[in-house]
Amino acid sequence: MASSSLRHCVVLLAASLLLCVVSVAFASDSVLGPITTNGRNYxxxxxxARFASLGLDMAGFRYCDASLPYAERVRDLVGRLTxxxxxxxxxxxxxGAEQRVGLPRYMWWGEALHGVSDTNPGGTRFGDVVPGATSFPLVLNSAAAFNETLWRAIGGATSTEIxxxxxxxxxxxxYWSPNINVVRDPRWGRASETPGEDPFLVGRFAVSFVRAMQDIDDGANAGAGAADPFARRxxxxxxxxxxxxxxVDKWFGADRLSFDANVQERDxxxxxxxxxxxxxRDGDASCVMCSYNRINGVPACANGRLLTGTVRRDWQLHGYIVSDCDSVRVMVRDAKWLGYDGVQATAAAMKAGLDLDCGMFWEGAKDFFTAYGLQAVRQGKLKEAExxxxxxxxxxxxxxxxxxDGSPEFQSLGASDVCTEEHKEMAAEAARQGMVLxxxxxxxxxxxxxxxxxxALVGLLQHINATDVMLGDYRGKPCxxxxxxxxxxxxxxxxxxxACDKGACGTTALGAAIAAKTVDATIVITGLNMSVEREGNDREDLLLPWDQTQWINAVAEASRDPITLVIISAGGVDISFAQNNPKIGAILWAGYPGEEGGTGIADVxxxxxxxxxxxxxxxxxxxxxxxxxxxxxxxxxxxDKGYPGRTYKFYSGPDVLYPFGHGLSYTNFTYDSYTTGASVTVKIGTAWEDSCKNLTYKPGTTASTAPCPxxxxxGHGCQEEVSFTLKVSNTGGIGGSHVVPxxxxxxAEVDDAPLxxxxxxxxMFVPAGDAVEVPFTLSVCKAFAIVEGTAYTVVPAGVSRVLxxxxxLSFSFPVKIDLVA
Known part of the structure; x- marks a missing residue:
C-alpha cells in the first residue's frame, strides 16, 4: 500500500490563499486514513487483537466496554489523555494516543458533495482496489429535480460506497457535505455546489441528503425518534x-478570507x-462547519452566539462543529481580527464553541488548535475543561x-458495492431528472x-467531449x-x-455553418466551466465567455432548420439572444450532470x-x-441605494430571463381543485402580550384592526393546518414527470414581506391522458409565517394566499387567519 506519488491536486485561488489538497496513497504508518496498527488494517x-499487538490489555480500558453508555465511555477516554x-x-x-491508551490516529476530513471524493489530504483515496466511485450530478442539478426521493437515493448510495x-x-x-449556502447572487462561483436560491428548497435537500447519509434503519435507532439522540448510531x-x-468568494476587491458580511438579523x-x-433540527446532522467570513465584524468561527447559542443550544446539535479549513488562521492572517495572535484566536474560537480546527498543509503550516492550544491553556486563556x-x-x-465497536450491518460491503450498475443508472437518472427545458x-x-x-454536433470540445467538465468541482474518480x-x-x-477550443472558434464556426446546411439536425453544446465559476472565483458578468454568442448565432443563421442549444453551466447565463432567435428552436440546460451526463442529454x-x-x-x-x-x-x-432586491422572493424587476421554477415539458398539464378558500382560527394562550407581535404595513394601506396583528x-403549539388536494392532468400525448410547487x-397590506x-x-409521474391527485397539508406556523423587521417569526392575521x-400553469386560493384569545 505504500506509495509517495501524488494522486490528486486541486488548486483553489482566493486572494493570497493557495491551497493544494493532495490525496496520497500513504504507507501503513501514515497519520491519515482508517485504523492501521502495526501494518494491519482494522x-x-x-x-x-489490535490492543494485544500494541502490548495492551483491552479489558483495562473502560472506553472499550460496549455495555456502557457512549457518554460514559467518552469521559473515560478523554480522561486518560494528557x-x-x-x-x-x-x-x-x-x-491519537495509540501506544499509551490504544487510541489510533484519525483523519476527519472527507468530502462527498455529489459522490465519494478524494479532494482531501489522504483519508479517502482511490487505487487498484477501488479505482473510482459513482460521480453524481452536481448538487444544483439534483436540486432542479425537486425530488426528495432522488436526493435520498443519492445520499444512500454515496454512504454505502463510503x-x-x-x-x-x-x-x-x-464527510463535510452538503454545501447548503443559499445562492443570493447570480455571480457566486460556488452555485454548482448548492441547491439554489430558496432557503426552503435548500433546507429540504439538506434534510433528505443528511438523513440518507446518516440514518441506519433499525427501528428505534432510525430517525429523530431515538430515545437518546446522542446514542443514535x-x-x-x-x-x-x-x-x-x-x-462571496473573490469578486473584484472582495475576498472570502477578509470579507465582513453586513447582515440584518431579519435576513x-x-x-x-x-x-x-x-x-x-430536521436532518439531525452530526456536524456543522463554520465559514471564513466575518458577520457584522465577528468571524463566524469565533461567534459564540451563532455556534454555542444557536447551533448547539437552540437547535440542539447532536455532534461537533468544525472550521472551514484554515478559518482560525484566517482570523489572524487575513481578517486581522482584534489584532489577535494564534493563541488568542485559538482560545476565542474554542470558547465560542468550535470543536475541531481543519488546517492547511503548505509552507509547513498546520491547524491553529494543535499549534497553539497548549499555550492557550497554560497562559490561562482557555480552560482544559473546554x-x-x-x-x-x-x-x-x-x-x-x-x-x-464496528458496524456489523455494513461489514460485508466491499469493492463490488462501489460503482455498481444500480448506482451508475441512478447517476444517469439523476442527470435526466435535473435537466431543464x-x-x-x-x-x-x-x-x-x-x-x-x-x-452536426457543434461547440466547445471540452463540452462536446466532456470527460472533465460534466464532473464539476469536489469530484472523485468517476466509475x-x-x-x-x-x-x-x-x-x-x-x-x-x-469542435473548437475556447476563443479559436472562427474556422470551426464556418465549418459548422456549412455542415448545418446539409444535416437533418444541428445541436450546439456550449456553456461555462470551472475556470469561470468555482470556489475562490466569482463571475464578473452573466454572459457566455469566449465569443460563444457570435458563433452560435452564425451557426443558427446558416442552418437549414432551427438548431438546438445545450447549456452546460451552474449559474444562470444571459442567453437572451438565443431565447429571442427563431433560428434557435430549443434550449436545454444540462448543468454539470456528472459521469452519466451524456446519457442524460441524449435521452432528453x-x-x-x-x-x-x-x-x-x-x-x-x-x-x-x-x-x-x-x-x-x-x-x-x-x-436609498437603488438596489432592486434579490431572488424570486424579493425581486420583481424587468431583468429576469427565466424565473425560479421555470421548466417546460414535451406534454401539457392542467390543474383542478375543489378548494376555493380556507379559514383558520388560531387560539392565543394566556400570555397574550408575549404571543402577539406588531406588523409593518405598506404606506397608504389600512392596517389590520385585529387586537393581535x-x-x-x-412558544405557540403550532397544531393548525391547511389541507387541499390538487388534481394534475396530463392532456398531452406523452407521459411525463411534473413538479408541483x-x-x-x-x-397584501404587509410591508417588506416576500412576494x-x-x-x-x-x-410525480403522470401517464399520457391520465390524472393524479396530489394531497398537500401545510402547517400554518411554517407555511404562512414571515420574518418581521424585528426578526420575530410570526403568522400575520388576515388573508394570505396559497399559490x-x-x-x-397556476392555481390559487385565499386563506383567512383569525387570531383569537
Missing part, C-alpha cells in the same frame, strides 16, 4: 456547511440560517459511527431518431464518463463533430425521457448585475 478500535495528547487531537489530522471503501481501508467515516457522519452568510433568520436550522468538552463532542460522534418553439424537441439520419458525443452517436451514427434530446426539471435559481439578464454590488447582503430592495411562532403570499415563498413541492404552480 475496522474498529476496540479489537482485542493535556498534550488532548491538544494533538483537536485538528483534522488527529494524532462504508465499502472504509472496510477496505480507503475511506474515513466523517450513524452510517456516515454528514456535515452541513458553510455557516453562515457565506456567498439571518429568514434566509442565511434557515437551511442550517432545518439541517440540524478542551475536554470539544473532544467529547468529537469522540461521541465516532462512537456513534461504530469507529470503536428552457425553450421549445414549435415542439422542436424531442428529435425523432427515426428521421434524423445525419446530425466511467459518458460524454455527449458518445451518447448522441449511439442514437445517430451519422453524427459529425465540429431524443425523447427517451420527458424533461421535468425546474430551475432552482433565477436566470437574470446581464443588466441586473449592474444595479447592485455582489457585496450587498440585503435580500430586500434598498431604496400577528402571533409569535416561538406550492407557495404562500402574506396579506411569495416556497413552502412545499411534489414531483400553486408557476407562470402559465
Amino acid at each position: 475496522t474498529k478500535v476496540c479489537d482485542p 493535556l498534550e495528547e488532548k491538544v494533538a487531537n483537536l485538528g483534522d489530522q488527529a494524532k 462504508r465499502a471503501m472504509y472496510n477496505l481501508g480507503h475511506a474515513e467515516l466523517t 450513524l452510517k456516515v457522519s454528514s456535515c452541513c456547511k458553510h455557516y453562515a452568510a457565506y456567498d 439571518m433568520v429568514e434566509t442565511f440560517e434557515r437551511p442550517f436550522e432545518m439541517c440540524v 478542551v475536554d468538552e470539544a473532544l467529547g463532542h468529537l469522540y461521541l460522534t465516532l462512537m456513534r459511527l461504530g469507529f470503536f 428552457l425553450k421549445n418553439d414549435h415542439d422542436r424537441l424531442p428529435l425523432d431518431a427515426n428521421k434524423v439520419n445525419s446530425l 466511467r464518463v459518458v460524454t455527449p458525443y458518445e451518447a448522441i452517436r449511439k442514437v445517430v451514427s451519422g453524427t459529425s463533430m465540429q 434530446l431524443f425523447g427517451k425521457y420527458n424533461p421535468g426539471g425546474r430551475l432552482p435559481l433565477t436566470w437574470y439578464k446581464n443588466e441586473y448585475i449592474g444595479k447592485l454590488p455582489m457585496t450587498s447582503m440585503a435580500l430586500r430592495p434598498v431604496a 400577528a402571533i409569535n411562532v416561538a 406550492v407557495y404562500t403570499a402574506p396579506p 411569495k415563498q416556497l413552502v412545499a413541492f411534489r414531483r 400553486v404552480g408557476d407562470e402559465s
